Amino acid sequence: MTTAFDQLADRILSGGAATAEEALTVLRTPDADLMAVVAAAGRLRRVYFGNTVKVNYLVNLKSGLCPENCNYCSQALGSQAPVLKYSWLSKDDTLEQAGAGLRGGATRVCMVSSGRGPSDRDIDKVVEMTSALKDAHEGVEVCACLGLLKGGQAERLKAAGVDAYNHNINTAESHHDNIVQTHTYEDRVDTIGKAKDAGLSPCSGLIAGLGETDEQLVEALFALRDLDADSIPVNFLMPFDGTPYENTWELSPTRCVKILAMARFVCPDKEIRIAGGREMHLRTLQATALHVANSIFLGDYLTSEGQDALADLEMLRDNGFVILGMDERAFGELIEEHRAKVAGRATGGGCGSSCGDGCGSACGGHDEQDRPVIRRRGAGTDVAANA
Secondary structure (H helix, E strand, C coil): CCCCCHHHHHHCCCCCCCCHHHHHHHHHHCHHHHHHHHHHHHHHHHHHHCEEEEEEEEEEEEEEECCCCCCEEEECCCCCHHHHCCCCCCCCHHHHHHHHHHHCCCCCCEEEEEECCCCCHHHHHHHHHHHHHHHHHCCEEEEEEEECCCCHHHHHHHHHHCEEEEEEEEECCCCHHCCCCCCCHHHHHHHHHHHHHHHCCEEEEECCCCCCHHHHHHHHHHHHHHHCEEEEEECCCCCCCCCCCCCCCCCHHHHHHHHHHHHHCCCCCCEEEEEHHHHHHHHHHHHHHHCCEEECCCCCCCCEEECHHHHHHHHHHHHHCCCCCCCHHHHHHHHHHHHHHHHHHHHHHCCCCCCCCCCHHHHHHCCCCCCCCCCCCCCCCCCCCCC
8 A cells, every 4th residue: 555655755756845844744754654654755765765763862962061951951051960070081081981882883983072163173182083093093984073163273274184073953943042041042053154155065964852843843944955064863852850851751752752753754865864862752763763774873962961882782783773884794793792791891890881880771770761870981981981
């Protein structure tokens, strides 16, 4: 039986484009028809990306103490969330953290720092880190996320070998001033333009669950299409205690899948990344969502813990996916290496995920629906990274 979603996929594959009305229809699909949406959007995903999943790894270069008041952010001005706070990692620490992610299966390292935007000295640090990382790991992709850029900074990053620049629009222009007041939507768009003009691959996405309407979600996705973002991270609000959005729960697993499917229909040939909040909001539908999206972060996020890295990799393989740039044999060997590492840690006590609480979020020790689990491992700590 051919559905209206199949017909939409056919038209897109023939060179057409989804309309805003069609995107709204996808978003408002009854849960009973969810798999019809996934099947049709999955056809687009398979045409452009096959069964590959791009694996990315975050390194939080500087955590907390941000002067911007983004209401959703645990690092923002006024946040009382008990997140890690530290100044810039050293080059050696950055290499150690990035190396853990690359050994864990990632091919792109996303280097992120809190703050309004980088000083020229901050750019110096990232230039040095990028050069060292590229020397140590052949073929690694580097994405920088440093805030609002000033003139000439994007060109310096490009010259140093940075491949991409992330700066999310986060929400629709019509909703932006409700979630942050210390900078404008135009400021964000300007930085994306500076990155593109310098030859950096633009990475820009959104956060769902911020009180936006269906129409505003569509507005944001069409803005990302117009900006021609190569990579679109779709985050789902993590309502940290101590932020204005604490105890805000607007999302269900099925709604999250529909948002990702809508992104695939609107931007069929772009990297759609399931980003922050994946485990918390998609829960048992994470694998289903990967039949629509084609990219994830491995392990932990900036200030919160993700599920155990081994669970991420096993989920990919169990659902017939392979890591982009890695054949099935190498993927199998990677999983066995992770299993041996986890078994070795378990022999020494604990459940093997290096969580600062003594157990990882994959072991059932945390109720993920109650609150995000604050990251206490990896960058800025003496505990091994979850990679």
